[in-house]
């Protein structure tokens with residue numbers, strides 16, 4: 001690996017108490033190019049802009065994928081990651097689906113560990129503090145002919161984050177737009193999936209809602225994801241989430257919550273859940289909670305939903321399963337409790 005360190009750290013110019021999510025980046029980044037059928041030597045460089053040709057395929061045909069992960073600091077100052085293998089594997093599934101080359105484990109994982117070790121001062125200790133990790137890959141080969149690029153750039157950038165709480169989240173259940181379709185790229189963490197979500201989400205904002213709950217594209221009757229998170233419903237004492245499919249992103253937070261819930265004796269069901277069932281459960285006072293699950297916010301409770309222009313408010317709970325699970329999960333991530341599933345991986349002391 002080629003390492004060029006920044007002459008001066010910019011860490012002292014950063015106000016760690018007021019960090020808008022994902023807008024400040026650390027001193028260094030990882031860059032590794034793919035050309036002539038092979039991955040080149042990874043490089044760690046000072047964080048900086050770079051040049052690519054205006055005809056690069058990423059701009060025209062959207063060959064772009066990414067991951068989202070976090071690093072945490074424990075009470076002894078050691079830096080940890082949470083299930084990073086899962087992100088590496090998912091990254092390569094996304095790569096395959098977009099006809100991009102897979103990134104070998106030594107480039108992804110060793111590159112990430114080296115980068116995190118160099119920028120470890122940017123991982124702040126304390127509850128809610130973390131370093132958000134954004135690995136991504138873009139097609140940099142030039143030419144506006146519509147075929148897969150032969151050149152790619154894999155990068156990792158890092159952004160310090162405070163605990164992310166989106167406030168009260170009210171959602172609209174999608175009845176027209178879709179995030180993903182059978183046979184499509186919904187199960188890949190592809191940049192284009194997000195571009196397609198912005199417009200329907202903007203319409204939801206205009207109506208006073210923060211997010212959209214996506215339904216299956218064919219019938220718009222099955223509840224699938226909440227914005228850019230997986231979604232859970234608590235009906236009675238059972239936690240329900242949709243099975244992963246071609247339309248659903250296989251979230252690391254989602255599967256960790258399922259494992260953790262079972263471990264805690266909370267009943268879980270992985271099955272399709274329909275809008276009809278949701279509204280009936282609400283009418284019978286059995287619908288207790290809805291929450292989104294994803295790396296950025298871990299768990300984000302949803303306070304109500306709209307369907308057919310009717311708004312259904314959820315009960316305000318003294319102690320919610322969402323917050324209980326969030327506490328348990330973050331305790332594991334911050335090494336405050338046992339890690340019975342061996343999810344955490346040490347980066348450095």
Ligand SMILES: *Cc1c(COP(=O)(O)O)cnc(C)c1O
Pocket residue numbers: 068189225227228229230249250251252253254293294295296
């Ligand atoms: C990233 C993402 C999630 C959450 O995945 P995590 O691995 O838990 O962060 C859920 N849905 C979509 C569409 C996503 O892009």
